[in-house]
Amino acid sequence: MSKTIGVLGGGQLGKMLFESGSPSNINYVFLEKSVDCPAALVCRHQIVGDLKDGDKIKQLSSRADVITYEIEHVNVAALKDLENEGKSIIPKPDVLSIIQDKGLQKEFYSNHDIPTLSFVNCTKENLHKEVESWPDEPFVLKHRKGGYDGKGVQILTKNQFKELHSSADQSLMSADGYVIEKMAKNAVEVSVIVAVSQKLNSVSYTPCEMVFDPRSNLMDYLISPSRLSDKINNLCEVIAQKTVEAFCSPGLFAVELFVEPNGKVFVNEIAPRPHNSGHHTIESTYTSQYEQLNRILLNQPLGDTSLIQHAATCNIVGPKNVTGRYYIDKLDKVLEIPGVYVHMYGKSETSPNRKLGHYTILGKNQEAVEKKLMKVKKILTIKSA
Amino acid sequence: MSKTIGVLGGGQLGKMLFESGSPSNINYVFLEKSVDCPAALVCRHQIVGDLKDGDKIKQLSSRADVITYEIEHVNVAALKDLENEGKSIIPKPDVLSIIQDKGLQKEFYSNHDIPTLSFVNCTKENLHKEVESWPDEPFVLKHRKGGYDGKGVQILTKNQFKELHSSADQSLMSADGYVIEKMAKNAVEVSVIVAVSQKLNSVSYTPCEMVFDPRSNLMDYLISPSRLSDKINNLCEVIAQKTVEAFCSPGLFAVELFVEPNGKVFVNEIAPRPHNSGHHTIESTYTSQYEQLNRILLNQPLGDTSLIQHAATCNIVGPKNVTGRYYIDKLDKVLEIPGVYVHMYGKSETSPNRKLGHYTILGKNQEAVEKKLMKVKKILTIKSA
The missing domain is CATH 3.30.470.20 (ATP-grasp fold, B domain)
Incomplete structure (x- = not known):
């Protein structure tokens, strides 16, 4: 009768999810490459594997009635395939596609009339030009992809940007492109x-x-x-x-x-x-x-x-x-x-x-x-x- | 560094004890004969064995820094031995010795000036005589030992008792003896x-x-x-x-x-x-x-x-x-x-x-x-x- 929840990721969020389901005996199985991860302390059903590994995600799916994730950096294509086969993936993989790319996420907000700070998306090639035409105030420069916990995010003045640019700084070389964003004021x-x-x-x-x-x-x-x-x-x-x-x-x-x-x-x-x-x-x-x-x-x-x-x-x-x-x-x-x-x-x-x-x-x-x-x-x- | 708690019994109380310790990552090991007991759903460290089995209790002790129990019906002598060897058993086994015997428990209360309903302890041999000299009102007849969840407890009038006695009812044959106790009034x-x-x-x-x-x-x-x-x-x-x-x-x-x-x-x-x-x-x-x-x-x-x-x-x-x-x-x-x-x-x-x-x-x-x-x-x- 009782359903099994499959979780991508076995960190502290997974552990706390398990702890909250334990009083009502919810069944979980999780995918995580580290065998001594936090979730392993409470949940005995682990598939050892990488969150990018489509085969492992399929294995997880075969053992679960519904799939969720406790971290964003997962193989979205594999989740989409499973969704197309009728599997319940919550939240929908489409959400991940949007939010894994900060540029897409910003566009999503402006397209949906959701208030968000002014921004412009750009490639590493036109980054310099876009910064030049940006108002003369400090701005936030974000990598479109791969940032986490503040990584890939810099607050820069135009002068600081120029210095980085002239020294061909590694932080300006992302093939995935950038978001230039207005800074919130004393927010x-x-x-x-x-x-x-x-x-x-x-x-x-x-x-x-x-x-x-x-x-x-x-x-x-x-x-x-x-x-x-x-x-x-x-x-x-x-x-x-x-x-x-x-x-x-x-x-x-x-x-x-x-x-x-x-x-x-x-x-x-x-x-x-x-x-x-x-x-x-x-x-x-x-x-x-x-x-x-x-x-x-x-x-x-x-x-x-x-x-x-x-x-x-x-x-x-x-x-x-x-x-x-x-x-x-x-x-x-x-x-x-x-x-x-x-x-x-x-x-x-x-x-x-x-x-x-x-x-x-x-x-x-x-x-x-x-x-x-x-x-x-x-x-x-x-x-x- | 972190201590391990050994628990005699793997029922729901053990499960809930584990659940409350999980957020701070307390280590547990429990002794329980049934492998699909409630505690086994959350705790992977089980010694499979009977709560009366002294050897299994010793095994539990060797894996734990401190011992407790989530049920009273355990081998108290084995716990006392471990306590004498310096093991921390909480609550003390002496408490179990007293409360496992309802007669001793009642005496403990009267000796310690703790208000408890009038009672008399008796053997199966002098039970009849003691009931005869009891005031003419319904009373509670309890087996001194082995009762659980209302078992071994009867509310009787003197006439009802006489009937049971004359038919040599099994419930009056306990070798461990009885407590005759006054009934609380509309309590x-x-x-x-x-x-x-x-x-x-x-x-x-x-x-x-x-x-x-x-x-x-x-x-x-x-x-x-x-x-x-x-x-x-x-x-x-x-x-x-x-x-x-x-x-x-x-x-x-x-x-x-x-x-x-x-x-x-x-x-x-x-x-x-x-x-x-x-x-x-x-x-x-x-x-x-x-x-x-x-x-x-x-x-x-x-x-x-x-x-x-x-x-x-x-x-x-x-x-x-x-x-x-x-x-x-x-x-x-x-x-x-x-x-x-x-x-x-x-x-x-x-x-x-x-x-x-x-x-x-x-x-x-x-x-x-x-x-x-x-x-x-x-x-x-x-x-x-």
Whole structure:
């Protein structure tokens, strides 16, 4: 009777997906080349193989009733073939084709009347010309393909670009082409998780704000609801839902948005899978992003997305000076604070900036959450074992 | 670095213990004779063997840093041997020695000044004489040993007893002896989960009330907080904590209490493990009973036990007319109701009254919870597959 979900990828998102399905005994099988990946800690059904390997993807399909992916960098053609044979692939492979190419993604938004920052797509050949005719202000230069976690994205002035160009810098040699994009001005970065059922009903979660460290300018933590006004938060949800609906596909999506101080909202990009900015939903909402994806995959009704309490999430990343085996120092001190949930991804070794886990903090209001967060940030340290 | 928890028993409590430890990657190994038990669905480290088998328990011990049990009917002598060799067994085997014998348990309460209903312990030889001198009112007759889930417990009038006695009924032939106990009068049945750390600090959870069906007189559902006054709820927590502290052992305990309409509270019995009445804590509190037990076993600080929302739990049991493979009918209709969490224990076949799973319902107040509960009870049905 019970259906099996096939997952491309066995990272922490796969592990958390499994954990959310375990109470109702959902069956999973996942494809992942590393045998000691996070998902392997909880799920015994693994096909060992590369996410680009069409044969392995077929094998996965033969063992699953429905297929999803927890990472975008997979063999889309293989998924399309399976879809054409009648297999249920969620989200649809077409979504991947669009979002794997940042240029196509931007065009998709402008074609669908979805607010996004001005841009121009170009090849490596006409890049120089396009930059020259760009307004005289810093811009964002993105590789159309292959970027991940900020890689392949540069913020440049025209002068900086000229220097790179005259030195024939490797970063300007991508055969896949580029997007030149306007920079958001003093924008708040917000993410909205949107869930779309197989019947194409959709619901959104309360916006989550990425809070940046003013000194390092790196993302420090995530907080939900965002600290924007209710009106703007609502607008973010409306735009996020419209964006996702334009893809006409079931699935769970994270929509990253820029909100400028004047209240203008722009779609940056989407991720067609559970997202960092939705980790907190495990503890803070009635239906976590993972349970929601399970419901979608099993063609069950969508769950309630209401936020029960204010929440914050902070990544636990490998510090610069530690590599190899590690432990969390003073974990006990952290666990003494009520409403703190530590998730570890089962990675046996750390390296600088490696995502090892995250923690979520619940509280009655934003102040309570931030107070606890500052406490945990001071205490929790990754040390060499 | 990371410790391994050894668990005697691989039932649903073991499965839920594992599920609560999975986000922080706790290692488990469990002993259970059935290879397709609930825990085996999530934990790949099983020793196949009987819970009475001393050698298998030693094997478990050799693979674990700390031992616990999710069922009382285990080989206590083997656990005591291991404890004497310096192994950490939580709760202490002495607790099991006391609670495995209902007569000893009752004596323990009276010796420790813990309120419990009047009783007398007797052998099968002097049972008749003791019943004759008992006040002329219905009483509870319990086998001192081996009872489970209501088995070995009878409510009798003196006349009913005489009939059984004159027919030399099998139920009066236990070599382990009996407890004759006064019946609680129109009592509300309440359970309080108490957690004791390795440093013997203790915390209690909000009382949970067992609500009985007035027609069948069988337990219908559990609700937390109980519908008693705050004052009585507090008293229940105080008495439960005192009861557990008397055992001088770390562990997680459920204390079952009778509350009479005059406000008198009596301890019925304790279970030294996660309990049915604590299932709701998975969704309703900051720290579930399972996470709490993990913290105790790993010598971490106790977690916050506050109830975040009102909650109810109802067992999903095999109906009388269905055996073999089964499915949940109209699960989709249930999943449409917000704040409903269905847990299934992975039992492939049903039989009449078999516990197949449970569901927990969250709501802002008791009325909201009970309203949803009535809805789910009407919808959810187990059918033959």
